[in-house]
Amino acid sequence: MAVSGFEGFEKRLELHFFGDDPTFIQMGLRKLDFDSLQQVLKAVQCTVVSAVGNAYFDAYVLSESSLFVYPTKIIIKTCGTTQLLKSICPLIYYAHHHLGLTLCSCRYTRGSFIFPMSQPFPHTSFKDEVTYLEETLPANLCYRKASIMPSKSASHSWHVFTATDDSNCQTLYDNGHELYTMEICMTDLDPILARNFFRLPGDEKTGDSAGKEMTELTGICDINPEALICDFAFDPCGYSMNGIDGHRYSTIHVTPEDGFSYASFECTGSFEDDVVYHIMRKVIQIFRPGTMSVSITCSDYSHGMWTRIASAAEAMGLKCRSCTLDEFPAAGGVVFQTFTTRRKK
Amino acid sequence: MAAEEGQVISCHTIEAWNEQLQKGNDSNKLIVVDFTASWCGPCRFIAPFLAELAKKLPGVTFLKVDVDELNQVAQDWAVEAMPTFMLLKEGKIVDKVVGAKKEELQQTIAKHISAPAASTS
Numbered sequence: 001m002a003v004s005g006f007e008g009f010e011k012r013l014e015l016h017f018f019g020d021d022p023t024f025i026q027m028g029l030r031k032l033d034f035d036s037l038q039q040v041l042k043a044v045q046c047t048v049v050s051a052v053g054n055a056y057f058d059a060y061v062l063s064e065s066s067l068f069v070y071p072t073k074i075i076i077k078t079c080g081t082t083q084l085l086k087s088i089c090p091l092i093y094y095a096h097h098h099l100g101l102t103l104c105s106c107r108y109t110r111g112s113f114i115f116p117m118s119q120p121f122p123h124t125s126f127k128d129e130v131t132y133l134e135e136t137l138p139a140n141l142c143y144r145k146a147s148i149m150p151s152k153s154a155s156h157s158w159h160v161f162t163a164t165d166d167s168n169c170q171t172l173y174d175n176g177h178e179l180y181t182m183e184i185c186m187t188d189l190d191p192i193l194a195r196n197f198f199r200l201p202g203d204e205k206t207g208d209s210a211g212k213e214m215t216e217l218t219g220i221c222d223i224n225p226e227a228l229i230c231d232f233a234f235d236p237c238g239y240s241m242n243g244i245d246g247h248r249y250s251t252i253h254v255t256p257e258d259g260f261s262y263a264s265f266e267c268t269g270s271f272e273d274d275v276v277y278h279i280m281r282k283v284i285q286i287f288r289p290g291t292m293s294v295s296i297t298c299s300d301y302s303h304g305m306w307t308r309i310a311s312a313a314e315a316m317g318l319k320c321r322s323c324t325l326d327e328f329p330a331a332g333g334v335v336f337q338t339f340t341t342r343r344k345k
Numbered sequence: 346m347a348a349e350e351g352q353v354i355s356c357h358t359i360e361a362w363n364e365q366l367q368k369g370n371d372s373n374k375l376i377v378v379d380f381t382a383s384w385c386g387p388c389r390f391i392a393p394f395l396a397e398l399a400k401k402l403p404g405v406t407f408l409k410v411d412v413d414e415l416n417q418v419a420q421d422w423a424v425e426a427m428p429t430f431m432l433l434k435e436g437k438i439v440d441k442v443v444g445a446k447k448e449e450l451q452q453t454i455a456k457h458i459s460a461p462a463a464s465t466s
Contacts, residue, residue: 027384034389051387052444053427058386069386208449228426230444244426 004115006238008255008262009185010065011084011110011123012077015091016171017101019072028071028101030058036094041067043086046078050208052230052244059242059249061232066242066251072101073171077266079253085122085129088136104169106137107331108161111185111293114260126159133161140165143329151293151322151338158295158324162331172299172332177270180298180305184265184283188290193218194256198237207232214239223282224250224267224275243267254287263287271303280312292318292339299332306335313339353379353399353407357414369406369433375457376406376433380419383411385427391445398451405454432457 017029030053041047046064053059060067064082068075074091078084085108095101108129113119122132130146137144141163149158164171172179196218199210211231215221220241221229227243227250234240237257243250250267265283269275284292292313296305310320318339327333356362369376379395381388399407412419412427422431430450432440439457442450 030384030386032386034386037386048390050444050446050449051390053382053385053387054425060387060390206446206448206452208446209452228443230446 004118005257005260006255007080007113007115007118008187008253008260008264009111009113010077010079010253010264011082012075012108012183012266013084013087014073014075014105014107014171014181015088015103016105016169017072017074017095018104018167018169019099019101021100026071028099029069029074029095030071031099032069032094033098036090036098037069040087040090040094043090044076044078044082044084046082049232049240050230052228052242054228054244054246056247057244057249059230059244059251061230061240061242065240065253068242068249068251070247075249077251077253079255081118081120081123083120083123085132085136088133092138103138103141104167105164105171105331106133106141106162107171107297108133108159109183109295109297109334110159112155112157112159114187114262129159130161133163137163142166143331145328145331147326147328147334149295149324149326149334149336151324151336153291153321153338156291156293156338158293158334158336160326160328160334162328164330166330169330172297177272178299179268179270180296180303181268182266182276182279182309183295183297184292186263186265186283186287186289186292187261189254189256189261189263190288191258191261193286193288194254194258194261197233197239197254197256199233199235201236205233207234211239211241215241218286219282220252220286223265223279223286263289271298271305274308276305276308277312280309281316284313284316284318290341294337294339296335297332306337309337310339317342350403351400353396353409355409355411357411359415359418362408362410362415362418365406365408366433366436369408370436372406373435374404374406375454376408377454378431378433379407379409380412380422380424380427380429380431381409382413382427387445388428391428391447391450394447394450398454402454402458405458
């Protein structure tokens with residue numbers, strides 16, 4: 001393993017807001033002026049690379065991962081040595097002063113960093129992150145819990161922090177439909193497949209057009225053929241995409257360098273449509289990871305999602321090594337599973 | 346008309362839209378139409394860049410259509426994501442860029458400035 005390389009593992013923050021003024025709620029956070037958004041991203045230390053919106057939400061590809069803005073929900077996911085939690089203060093401020101919106105829920109998740117020593121404060125340890133969150137979040141978010149969900153490997157844990165107020169902030173529903181969020185983290189990618197995410201030196205393409213080629217070449221476009229994809233290829237390597245399909249997003253980020261290769265896939269879905277098997281198969285096919293973790297967040301895990309995930313992964317030659325459940329007050333449950341290839345590489 | 350050169354022209358009515366389209370078609374100029382919405386963050390992100398392009402490229406007509414204002418136009422042109430940029434020459438769509446992608450937009454426009462108008466097929 002390299003002494004230090006690019007940290008692929010993202011930090012992910014999901015904030016929900018509410019407000020009393022219906023004119024603000026309708027488009028809510030999407031009305032935030034770009035200067036304010038830029039101030040938020042400056043605090044995190046990243047910039048917008050490309051973006052697209054539809055009737056339901058805005059999706060931004062960032063220099064380090066992605067940002068999704070819904071009328072009352074914002075999701076920021078950043079990799080590398082970004083300081084994601086520093087976005088909370090400016091976001092609370094702008095949402096309140098510019099839009100009359102109040103924070104009602106916060107969820108912070110991440111895997112285990114490959115290079116934990118390179119992380120700046122407050123990401124120096126989960127303990128520091130939790131302390132920072134506890135001190136930054138307003139008192140109305142009274143139901144709080146921090147948890148490290150283990151696997152059998154000490155280097156793969158799932159870190160979760162939730163804080164919710166007592167207002168029935170419907171964070172796990174969308175128009176009455178129960179939603180799940182699936183976060184997949186993959187390491188030790190197949191080196192031949194990882195090469196698809198390198199650009200040829202002097203290819204004279206834009207990051208947009210090189211990204212589009214990668215989307216098609218790798219089969220990423222087949223994961224959800226209905227989605228409109230906003231993609232970008234970094235120079236000399238690395239790839240990011242956001243998929244938008246109605247009110248649902250999906251997102252992929254790839255750090256393909258050997259020694260610390262990493263790819264992530266994340267999406268939301270509802271339990272009515274049974275696409276998770278197809279998604280799992282496609283994602284595994286595209287990256288062939290040596291190790292993979294899948295985390296599902298939802299309000300009710302009686303749906304047996306994780307058994308379908310495990311059977312899809314096992315059909316693709318991965319073996320389930322651990323499955324952990326945890327519940328968070330007024331914030332649903334999380335199921336965390338890890339998989340590795342059957343054969344030792 | 347000269348006052349509009351170098352600017353992004355907002356079309357607030359169907360009449361204004363048709364008039365601009367006609368003007369562009371008659372002059373054989375490349376037209377870039379920005380389909381945008383007031384509530385769309387990515388549209389605000391690219392707006393300054395588009396204004397700069399318009400300044401730099403006086404030979405290209407830049408039009409802006411708010412999808413809420415001219416809902417029927419947006420529907421007729423099957424605009425689903427914002428921003429969507431349609432490139433027109435002689436009344437025909439020659440290219441399309443979906444999303445706020447600066448480099449892609451600039452390169453696509455450059456490609457069609459230098460390319461001769463589509464020959465008769």
